[in-house]
Amino acid sequence: DQQVKQNSPSLSVQEGRISILNCDYTNSMFDYFLWYKKYPAEGPTFLISISSIKDKNEDGRFTVFLNKSAKHLSLHIVPSQPGDSAVYFCAASEDFNKFYFGSGTKLNVKP
Amino acid sequence: EAQVTQNPRYLITVTGKKLTVTCSQNMNHEYMSWYRQDPGLGLRQIYYSMNVEVTDKGDVPEGYKVSRKEKRNFPLILESPSPNQTSLYFCASSPGTPGAREKLFFGSGTQLSVL
Numbered sequence: 001d002q003q004v005k006q007n008s009p010s011l012s013v014q015e016g017r018i019s020i021l022n023c024d025y026t027n028s029m030f031d032y033f034l035w036y037k038k039y040p041a042e043g044p045t046f047l048i049s050i051s052s053i054k055d056k057n058e059d060g061r062f063t064v065f066l067n068k069s070a071k072h073l074s075l076h077i078v079p080s081q082p083g084d085s086a087v088y089f090c091a092a093s094e095d096f097n098k099f100y101f102g103s104g105t106k107l108n109v110k111p
Numbered sequence: 112e113a114q115v116t117q118n119p120r121y122l123i124t125v126t127g128k129k130l131t132v133t134c135s136q137n138m139n140h141e142y143m144s145w146y147r148q149d150p151g152l153g154l155r156q157i158y159y160s161m162n163v164e165v166t167d168k169g170d171v172p173e174g175y176k177v178s179r180k181e182k183r184n185f186p187l188i189l190e191s192p193s194p195n196q197t198s199l200y201f202c203a204s205s206p207g208t209p210g211a212r213e214k215l216f217f218g219s220g221t222q223l224s225v226l
Binding site for chain 2: 002004006032034036041042043044045046049089091093096097098099100101102103104
């Protein structure tokens with residue numbers, strides 16, 4: 001059974017608006033949470049991370065929120081740009097050796 | 112240019128014919144790992160290596176072998192491929208140092224089809 005789940009396979013938003021991508025996990029031992037972005041025919045690239053001791057981490061237009069009690073994290077992209085159109089993977093790890101990824105959410109930002 | 116290089120990019124083979132997918136990184140990274148990506152399942156970790164001669168199983172290691180004889184190389188070996196190993200494979204590496212361990216650098220992928 002998947003320990004990290006992304007229940008929305010796709011999301012479509014208008015350029016300039018906020019994109020919110022969600023992720024749920026089941027293992028309370030996870031200490032680190034990550035988001036990766038993937039374009040077609042390329043490998044995933046690291047976007048942003050958060051450790052379990054924080055509830056928010058920001059990097060430019062990207063903010064990750066962590067709700068440990070709900071075992072839920074979300075990625076906010078503000079404002080969304082057409083170049084943000086990609087598949088976004090959520091991932092989690094206890095120790096940076098084993099990583100567990102979600103199934104991905106395909107974001108489409110319309111001009 | 113800093114990169115993770117996988118070869119081949121595409122591979123079609125038949126059941127039972129041993130194959131190796133190579134992975135090489137030029138960033139002197141300690142940590143390397145292999146993943147497979149399947150529709151609806153995302154990326155699943157096959158094996159990882161914390162350093163030379165140190166490897167361990169990920170989430171889906173059955174049917175795969177790895178070796179880490181040199182720091183830069185981490186080949187994935189399928190001794191007897193089966194159709195359920197048809198997938199898109201990614202190799203990744205990271206510095207393994209505090210503050211950077213979460214930043215996995217991925218290769219471009221190897222699309223494997225086992226007939």
